[in-house]
Amino acid sequence: MSGKRKVVIGSRGSKLALWQAEWVKEELLKLHPEIEVEIRRIKTTGDKILDVPLAKIGGKGLFVKEIEEAILRGDVDLAVHSMKDVPTLLPSGLHLTAICRREDPRDAFISRKNEKGFMISSFQDIPEGSVIGTSSLRRSCQLLNQRPDLKIVQLRGNVDTRLRKLDEGQFDAIILATAGVKRLGWEERITERISPENMLPAIGQGAIGIECRADDDFIIELISPLNHRETALCVRAERAFLKRLEGGCQVPIAAYGSLIQDNGKEILLLDGLVGSVDGKILIRDRKKGSPAEAETLGDSLARALLERGAREILEEVYGR
Numbered sequence: 001m002s003g004k005r006k007v008v009i010g011s012r013g014s015k016l017a018l019w020q021a022e023w024v025k026e027e028l029l030k031l032h033p034e035i036e037v038e039i040r041r042i043k044t045t046g047d048k049i050l051d052v053p054l055a056k057i058g059g060k061g062l063f064v065k066e067i068e069e070a071i072l073r074g075d076v077d078l079a080v081h082s083m084k085d086v087p088t089l090l091p092s093g094l095h096l097t098a099i100c101r102r103e104d105p106r107d108a109f110i111s112r113k114n115e116k117g118f119m120i121s122s123f124q125d126i127p128e129g130s131v132i133g134t135s136s137l138r139r140s141c142q143l144l145n146q147r148p149d150l151k152i153v154q155l156r157g158n159v160d161t162r163l164r165k166l167d168e169g170q171f172d173a174i175i176l177a178t179a180g181v182k183r184l185g186w187e188e189r190i191t192e193r194i195s196p197e198n199m200l201p202a203i204g205q206g207a208i209g210i211e212c213r214a215d216d217d218f219i220i221e222l223i224s225p226l227n228h229r230e231t232a233l234c235v236r237a238e239r240a241f242l243k244r245l246e247g248g249c250q251v252p253i254a255a256y257g258s259l260i261q262d263n264g265k266e267i268l269l270l271d272g273l274v275g276s277v278d279g280k281i282l283i284r285d286r287k288k289g290s291p292a293e294a295e296t297l298g299d300s301l302a303r304a305l306l307e308r309g310a311r312e313i314l315e316e317v318y319g320r
Contacts, residue, residue: 006036007222010067010076013041014158016180020208021080024100027226035222040076042067064211068094071212077219078212083204083235084177086211088243095214098227099235103179105206105256106193107139110181111173112166118191120173123198126150133162133171137277141252142199143175144279159184175199179206200254200273200284203238207231230259233268233294240298241272245310251317252277255298259291266291272301274310277317283308 007028011021018039025037044066063085070076072093083099090096111120120126126147133155134140140152153171155162159180166174178193210226212219234257241255252275260267268291273284285308287301306314 004034004036006038007078007219008076009037009039010042010070010079011039012044012063012067015184016159019183020082024080024208024210024226028222031225032222042070068211077216078210078223081209081211083207083209084202086204086209088239090211093214094211095220096209096211097220098210098223099232100208100210100226101228102231103182103206104193105201106178106196107199107201108176108178108181108190109173109192109194110163110166110176110189111191112169120191123192123194126173130172133165133174136202137250137252138202138254139175139199141275141277141279141282142254145275145282146198148279159186163189177205196256196271200271201256203242203253203255204235207235233291234258237268237270237294237298240295241270241302244299244302245274245306245314251314268294268297270297270301272305274305274313276313281309281313283310
């Protein structure tokens with residue numbers, strides 16, 4: 001590649017989104033010092049509406065729609081997303097070229113602090129009737145399934161805002177994605193990382209995705225080296241699971257893929273879950289198979305859950 005070609009990255013304006021876009025910019029400049037990279041902030045519907053639960057206003061696509069439109073118009077060359085915000089169906093003409101190495105996918109339990117330290121020392125020690133802040137149905141469903149005594153209160157806004165609300169005493173504890181907390185330098189605020197056994201993460205949690213035009217060979221060649229094979233396989237399995245369930249933000253759905261070695265063979269392990277909003281019903285299962293068949297594995301795990309009662313949960317929610 002010769003000449004100083006300019007590449008424009010589209011990003012949401014939040015601190016976390018900009019951190020991710022900056023990270024991709026730095027990685028691209030390491031690989032291609034001969035290009036120039038600009039980050040352009042784009043305000044999405046999800047960023048404008050902060051006082052309503054996501055489930056009520058249409059769910060995840062709200063954080064990517066305007067950015068995808070900018071790529072299709074040619075205003076930006078590529079977009080950097082949190083994979084958990086990316087709908088399973090991409091607009092015609094767009095392509096998810098790279099899924100970058102995953103940060104810690106677990107949820108972070110963050111309790112209030114005083115001069116002695118954390119006021120609740122661990123996830124297992126949450127006192128009865130505590131007020132927990134989260135805007136995620138997936139998190140609240142799994143919490144209420146284990147602890148129906150807890151009071152779950154809506155928590156929207158960026159990481160700084162959520163931590164401030166916690167410190168002001170609006171909540172006894174909050175739950176955020178570990179990856180976002182770490183990336184923004186707040187790691188010391190994490191009381192405990194919740195194991196996937198206790199709380200299955202969101203589809204794609206902790207992974208950054210890069211989207212561009214499907215026919216833009218220059219950009220595809222530029223960003224392909226940022227694709228991380230293991231992460232991409234796991235996230236593609238999780239997304240196939242979600243796609244089969246046609247799940248939006250209105251239903252508690254979770255999945256987490258991991259690659260393990262079994263007798264010298266590489267195996268893809270996929271855990272999936274569908275629950276009722278009140279946490280009273282939780283249907284969870286696991287499948288394992290060849291990493292080469294990641295999408296098939298995700299699809300078959302979803303079908304297994306549908307047969308075990310997930311279909312009724314989905315029909316009830318979407319029937320409303």
